[in-house]
Amino acid sequence: MSFETEDYPGVAAKAPDETLGFRFNHTMLRVKDPEASLAFYSHVLGMRVLRRLDFEEMEFSLYFLARPDPEEAIPEDRAGRTRWTFSQRGILELTHNWGTENDPDAHYHDGNSEPQGFGHICFSVPDLDKAIAWFDANDVEYVKRPEQGKMKDIAFIKDPDGYWIEIVQADRMARIGG
Structure with missing residues (x-):
């Protein structure tokens, strides 16, 4: 028998069959200055930007970053790469609300x-x-x-x-x- 879960109060003994195929895909952090954040995550931590999505009507951009293995075949076309991105594990989404980089009062709570x-x-x-x-x-x-x-x-x-x-x-x- 293979490992299923550590057992604590509240933990389901087995994952419900209805959740088969569910996968944790990404977590999101809001960033003030995308240039500074992208420099940090791409240079210091070696992450790659898989996809950028802009939402002009709401004035924000999403940057999806990961650290794929060198042998992974990532689709070149945008639609294929977007599909691939949303099927992965361990993605970091950086959300930039336009204009925050120029607002000296803008900052985010670190938690x-x-x-x-x-x-x-x-x-x-x-x-x-x-x-x-x-x-x-x-x-x-x-x-x-x-x-x-x-x-x-x-x-x-x-x-x-x-x-x-x-x-x-x-x-x-x-x-x-x-």
């Missing part, structure tokens, strides 16, 4: 100050020490370095809007928690 809500997104890296050196070389702002605090081997960095990004190395995570 970690009061009142708390949204916490962070997470990137798994193959080598945490090399990732930290890369972040240092690119003047990335830290919330927490891996050697700080009680939870070692986990870093938190900030993106241009102040959103927290957890950085982990999978094999180092195996020894964390109960």
